[in-house]
Amino acid sequence: MTIDWEAFLHVFIAAIIGASIVVTFYALGLRLLVRGGRPPLVAPVEFTDAITVLTDKQRRRAEKAAAKAAARNPLSEGQKRFALVGAYACFAVCAAAVLGALLLILFNH
């Protein structure tokens, strides 16, 4: 009876690396979106029982605050554009990581 302990280690390492890449780059992407002057404002889908329902009024206020923050943003247009490109690049890295992992599973047996 042999137990392949190494396999467990492989699973752990693969999973933590994969998860870290996805989460880090997604969070970084969001951060850069904010820096680029486009903070993501996502109202929860219309759903009466949802836990954090934003009313229209609350959403308008949040949008106003976001616009104000963007106006106070001391970055130049070029810097903002750079941040936005960075944000999309980060999201692309996330997508590539997921697709790569799936392809690896699909063709690796």
Place this chain on the structure above:
Amino acid sequence: MESAALVIVLVIGLALFFDFTNGFHDTANAMATPIATGALKPKVAVLLAACLNLVGAFLSTEVAKTISGGMIREDQLSPDIFPPIIFAGLIGAITWNMLTWLLGLPSSSSHALFGGLIGATLVGVGVSAIDTGVVLSKVILPALIAPLTAGIIAFTVTKIAYGVTRRYDTKADGRDGFRWGQIFTSSLVALAHGTNDAQKTMGVITLALITVGWQSASDPDPHIWVVFACAITIALGTYMGGWRIIRTLGKGLTDVKPAQGFSAETSTAATILASSALGFALSTTQVASGSVIGSGLGRRGSTVRWNTVGRIMIGWVLTLPAAGAVGAAAALIVVWLGGWGVAVDAVIAVAIILGLFLRSRRDSVTSANAMSEVADSGAAVKVPRKPGPTRRQRRLERSGKDDA
């Protein structure tokens, strides 16, 4: 030979029914968090989960091979005895599954299946028919290790998610954007579920086909029609969906915020996908629970309700022996009564399933009323509005005092 064929048909039917209940039981694992954080409407979430389960079932068949080609020693079995034993094992698994579903306990469908199969084989054939090494290294140990692994990963990535988006001024931090992300991560979880759970039924059907000699034992890959049948059944089951469990997992454990839900789901998907690739048949339910708890602990100042955790743990620990006991009892009837035993088992199974179904109709939970209870249980969770200062804030405070 005709009776063997009849039993095989029964086994396939019951295995597919198990597949259906598995999808039914496990929708919540993938979709509880996005529903709880309001990222997806319940109906949309369930439909998405169903489609992705279908795709996932085609991705990898490693887990099916673990069951059909390793766990049970085919050379120890005779084609007359074993199919009824598999049948008995499936009855054990399904009965336990329906019972925990009714009680709203996130038990593990997979462990119910393994418990039932092992229990029935032990009684019907003997200890020699089970490959303890494979059972230990591919079923029992992953069962213990995977939730812990997922918890640690979820804890780490939750810290990362909050750390990267933390702002010390009052400007928008962009964390709202994790709501979008959750749509993708929960989809990944549904996909991962297909790569692990649909495989288990394929494995059982293939095992049955091998024992009666309809498939060669040297080639434990499931036939393509088996793959199709299982994939479609699990997708259907997922769509019919388990609202009951959403109550427990989504909000009962810990108050889920988008950033945290995103992290939990990424960790669940990564753990399950990596395990599926290596053929570990783990419990997706337990991995999802481990992730939710881990990510809860990763949030500053949040408290997990250990009562609920304890209740879930009890469900886990009970699953293998309980399903094993039911499977063993069903196998005992087969051993005593032979062909009549199979008939008796089938009647008992139908009676239990019908009874549980009728019982569940009495207080039916649907998409309309399940979520308000989720919101209620959310109120019972203690998450401080203002968690304590971060390490950096504490450091700044201290150095500020030194200056003064």
